[in-house]
Amino acid sequence: MSKQNNYSYIGIAFIILVFGIIFVPRIIDRITKGDITRQESRSDYAEEKKAVDSKLSDLAFIESFGEKRKVPDFSFTNQHGKTITNKDFEGRVYVVEFFFTTCPTICPRMNVNLVKIQNEFKDFENFGVASFTINPDYDTPEVLKAYADNYGITNPNWHLMTGDKEAIYNLANKGFYIYAGENKDAEGGFEHSGNFALIDKNGFIRSRIEDGNPIVYYRGITSEDEQVNDEGEREQISILKEDIKKLLNE
Structure with missing residues (x-):
């Protein structure tokens, strides 16, 4: 394998490493926040539905x-x-x-x-x-x-x-x-x-x-x-x- 190819692989590996260090945590953070938002949204909906149901009387x-x-x-x-x-x-x-x-x-x-x-x-x-x-x-x-x-x-x-x-x-x-x-x-x-x-x-x-x-x-x-x-x-x-x-x- 030539030195040129070695340099190319090293360069690609470096780029991947930099990408992982900079962008992966951001992606994970967004996903986590998104999940929290969705969970909060589902929780809010459940609470709202519970509040509505609690207002209903026992009349059929x-x-x-x-x-x-x-x-x-x-x-x-x-x-x-x-x-x-x-x-x-x-x-x-x-x-x-x-x-x-x-x-x-x-x-x-x-x-x-x-x-x-x-x-x-x-x-x-x-x-x-x-x-x-x-x-x-x-x-x-x-x-x-x-x-x-x-x-x-x-x-x-x-x-x-x-x-x-x-x-x-x-x-x-x-x-x-x-x-x-x-x-x-x-x-x-x-x-x-x-x-x-x-x-x-x-x-x-x-x-x-x-x-x-x-x-x-x-x-x-x-x-x-x-x-x-x-x-x-x-x-x-x-x-x-x-x-x-x-x-x-x-």
Whole structure:
């Protein structure tokens, strides 16, 4: 081997040595810092997720076909003649009912209970009620306004709504699975459920779990004072109040 070749190998070895001394520690340092950053990022994400999860109450999300059920899009006219959509309730916890103003049976009891709930949460700007009439031909905004005044409905986020009958019935029967329909043989000409649905700030239908399953809806007819209805079922207004508080705190 010639001296020239020896010098070439020595030169290359020297360059590699210099490179190792100068640049390798920098590369290692960057990799280490990068790993720390990624670890910190993963740690931050885990903490944020834990914080979000800890804010959720023990109330169940109601599911259909494996998906959490949300309030369907709707657009109706309230007692003040204003168009109200589901977006007007975003960021609010609210109770849903279907009723009609000339109802001679369960509606008055339902709305007396709702007014008591309204009064309990009068200091919460993010609480509301959505009342949909199932007799929109008669229940005009003016009629709904008089009804609201008569019952002492004062919460600005309590909207009594009227509009297209088919759209309301679809919302009740297909959107919430809360039965509503016309029946000439029923008192008042209509029949409907006396149940309330509870909605969280993100528009999801929620309820408490009893005996391992969500109750889905809350009985709205029996008052706290009555305690038990004619069928021996306990009132659920008190637990509805408790669960509204849970959702307000989420």
